[in-house]
Amino acid sequence: MTLGTVSSAGAAMVALLASVPPAGAVQTPPELPRFASDAFLDPAGRELFTMAFDGWGDLGEQVERYTARIDKRVAVSLRALRKDRVVYHSETAVRAFWERNRRPIVQVLGSSARYPMRDLVLGGNNMAWLEEIPFDAPFVPGSDQLFVGTEHGVTAFMPTEDDFLLRHPLAEGADTFYRFRSGDTTTVTLPDGRQLAAVQLEVIPRESSPHLISGKLSIDPASGALVQGVYSVSRRLDVARDIPEFREEVASSLAYRLIPGFMKPLTAEMRMVAVEYSLWDFKVWLPRTVRYEGDVAMGAVKVPVEVEVKYRIESVALKDELAAEGPEGMPEGESLKHIHFETEAEAMAFIAQLLSEDDQITYRSVTDTLRPPVAPDTGLRPFTATGRRWSRWITPDDPGVLEQSPHLPAPIWEDAVGFPSAEQRGQYIRQLASLPAPPVKRVLWDFSWGWGGQDLLRYNRVEGPAVGASSKWTLHGSFRLGASGHFGFADLRPKVRLDVERSTLRRRIELGTYHELRATDLESGYLGSGNSFDAFLFGRDNGEYFGVAGADLAWRPPASARQSFSLRAYAERQWAVETNTGFALFRAFDRDWEFRPNLAADEVEEAGGELRLSPWWGRDPERAEFGIEVFGRSAVWRRAGEEVRENYHQASATVTTIVPLRGSGWRRSRMALEVAGGHSWGQAPVQRSWFVGGPGSLRGYPASTLSGLSFLRGRVEWSRTFEVFGGSLFGDAGWAGPASEFDSGDILYGIGAGLSIMDGWMRFDLSQGLKGPQKGFRVEVYLDQIL
Incomplete structure (x- = not known):
């Protein structure tokens, strides 16, 4: 087999297309153009x-x-800085018998699902396991080829302005919503000399909209059939902004306004859809694979979703072939035995018996045990108008064999034969990234403040209560202008940041200027809602702060992806800030209590660069996982008003491993080990020290118990998970100071027990320090722990 790709710019492609008359082409008088005059770029x-x-x-x-044979695999995760936690995954294998104008028959070959509280969800319902299978009906030839797996026909994707379905790029009127341009031509030469060609058609939306897609369709020039489709929705859907009914009935209500800002906005994004077809016996194109990638989010809570479907066609009967056969569908000279069934149930029972003989597993028809279907208006929909399954189902007598079936595909995070490989998925993204950004016809403005925005209400010992506002304008294409600020009622100083961002499917580049309050660790979240609640309620502010003013340039993954790397260059002035408040709710009547002093930062001018890498390997919670976080900073600085320059270099690494011990699903025991260390070379300002203490580094001790230009720490943890919740026992140890003065006797350590929610996404810990004057009993609530 020989594969070749040529550019579409030349006349060869035009000749190739012109040489093949379009099937069923409509002859239109020249004076009546069929499509918009500006819809085609070539x-x-x-x-x-x-x-x-x-x-x-x-x-x-x-x-x-x-x-x-149809295999489907799905994964739903909960995103956090450390890793994506898989909270649901399923694998399904079925055999589908589809015949036009008849209800399809689905034989369940294998089914496995893992999610919290599954036993409770299934309960005593003997058929609940069938309801949880994420498969409804096979693909209908002659229906839409691009939106495979939906229940809608082509015309359903031409909605009104009040609907938020996607506008189909090949339906009537599509030329008024999209523009089109030819791309590369790919040819495949088979061993027998025959050639197959596919020509790319780029679909470019006329404006950025959650109703429109942006992508590339590969078309067979001999038939007009789809060979491959790769597309994404051109703009993320913001439910409160883009759905009129929600905006008018919900978003304006008092209940919605009372939802905290870290849970808004409610958004959904279809980041990538890839559809692949194969040519069956050189006669008809049928689906081979489909992959969906997207996410839904409630503010800071992001939930990535992945779906893959693989079709392996076993047999096909075409109309013209059946017409050439005998009157009963058999070749002439052969006889067919007729069996009459009184009811559909009898017929299904007979089919189940035949399948049992073939597979040596006893099957039964369960269609009659489901809610009775009501025939839909067309045979194209997997569900009836009441939402009930339309397919007829045949399942093993013993559902327990399904989870151990050899037919089950591997989980979606593993490469498997027939599914898109990691290399193919990367190629899909590269294809989409090469498309021009859709134009923005009107500037999109998002404004929030105070309670209604993410981290726009905060509390710390420097600012006291601080109220913020944030505004973002989507400008041309992928560019966005942002402005945000806070005002602290204790220090009476405004903080402002302005930035311009360019975001694509592969990266996000941001240029900003700022005058703001900064925590010593940018990734710590000390200026977020979690630490603010801790400081306001209990008087425990874990951050160390200093003031900064300057400019930076940052390169990161797109906002919808896991933030696995960050490269930042900056030039700024830094200065010390003082503790300006002494109020905490539960300390209000303690006259002797006050916040601990803030860090006495050096006043310096500094320019440098930072790099952070945090890859994570392993998504299966029943197998080992491994992660590394590497951080490096290099900078030159001088004290304010002085000419003498100093430079320093810093590096740190954190290694985390999680090992399963026993159990499966969401009832399991695991052990985790984390080791971290860092060192500074040269003379660095005091605000560039490493700080050890608090829930993120050394439990059982206050924040910043230890600090210095070098540090070492470790933690070991055992966890037993019971569905959503889990219990853990842990031990931490840590040290910080000058490397030349390291003494193992100076290491502090503590122990404790914790309650975990959703595999460590949220933690509630009780810890006790065991050494040193600052040891104590502490209660911590925080996010994103190992287990």
């Missing part, structure tokens, strides 16, 4: 679109029936 694009448009509704209509 002649080849017009030819290719016309061919695909004319044949779209008829492709696959010649398929009368088919049988296919």
Whole structure:
């Protein structure tokens, strides 16, 4: 087999398209143009679109029936800085018998699902396991080829302004919403000399909108059939802004306004959809694989979703082939035994018996045990109008064999034969990244303040209560302008940040200028809601702060992706800030209590760069996981008003490993070990010290118990998970100071027990320090622990 790709800019492509008459092309008088005059950026694009448009509704209509093995795998995660925690995953294997104008038959070959409280969800319902299978009906040849797996036809994707479905790029009127351009031509030469060609058609939305897609369609120029489709929705859906009913009925209500800002806005993004087709016996294109990537978010709570479906076609019967056979669908000279069934249930029982003989597993029809279906208006929808399953189901007598079935695909985080590989997924993203950013016809403005925004209400010992506001303007294409600020009622100083951001599918680049309050660790979250509640309620402010004013340039992953790397260059002035408040709610009547002093930072001018890498390997919670975080900083600085310059270099590394001990699913025991260390070379300002103490580094001790230009720390933890919740026992140890003065006798250590929610996404710890004057009993509530 030989594969070749050529550029589409030349006349060869036009000739290739022109040489193949489009199927069912409609002859239109020259004076009546079929499409908008500005819809096509080149002649080849017009030819290719016309061919695909004319044949779209008829492709696959010649398929009368088919049988296919269909594998599906799904994963839903909960995103945090440390890692993505898989909270749901399922694997399904079925065999589908599809025949036109009849209800499809689905034989369940394997099914496995893992999510918290599954036993409770299934309860005593003997058929609940069937309801949880994320499969409803097989693909319908002749229906839409791009939105595979949906229950809608082509016309359903041309909604009104009040609807938020996607506008189909090949449906009637698509030329008024999109522009089209031809891309590369790919040819495949088979061993027998036959060639297959596919020509790319770029779909470019006329404006950035959650109703429109942006992508590339590879079209077979001989038939107009889809060979491959890769696309994304051109703009993230903001429910409160983009759905009129929600905006008018919910977003304006008092209940919605009372939702804290860290849980808003409610958004959804379809980051990538890839559809691959294969040519069955050189006669008809049928689906091979589908992959969906997206996420939903409630403010800071992000939930990535991945879905993959694989079709392996086993047999296909075409209309013209059946017409050439005998009157009963059998070749002439052969006889067919007729069996009459009084009811559908009898027929399904007979089919189940035949399948049992083939697979040596006893099957039964369960269609009659489900809620009775009501025939839909078309055979294209997997559900009826009341939401009930439309397919007829055949399952093993013993559902327990399904979880151990050899037919089950591997989980979605593992490469498996027939599914898109990591290299293919990367190629999909590169294809989308090469498309031009859709234009923004009107500036999109998002404004929030105080309770209604994320981290716009905060409390710390420097500012006291601080109220903030944030505004973001989406400008041209992928550019966005942002402005944010806080005002502290204790220090009476405004803090402001302005930035310009360019974001693509692969990276985010941000140029900013600022005058703000800074924590010594940018990733600590000490200026977020968690530490603010701790400081306001209990008087425990874990941060060390200093003032900064300057500019920076940062390169990070896109906001929708896990933040696994960050590269930042900066030039800024730094100065000390003082503790300006002494109020905490539960300390209000303690006259002798006050916040601990803030760090006495050096007043310096500094320029440098920072790099942070945090890869994580392993997503299966029943197997070992491993993560590394590497941080480095290099800078030159001088004290304010002085000419003498100093420079320093810093590096740190954190290694984390999680090992399963026993159990499975969401009832399991695991052990975790984390070791970290860092060192500074040269003379650094005091605010660039390493700080040890508090829940993130050394439990059982106050924040910043130890500090210095070097540090070492470690923690070991055992956890037993019971569905959503888990209990743990742990021990921490840590040291910080000058490397030349290290003494193992100076290491502090503590022990404790904790309650974990959703695999460490939220932690409640009770800890006790065991050494040193600052040891004590502490209660901590925080996010993103190992287990």
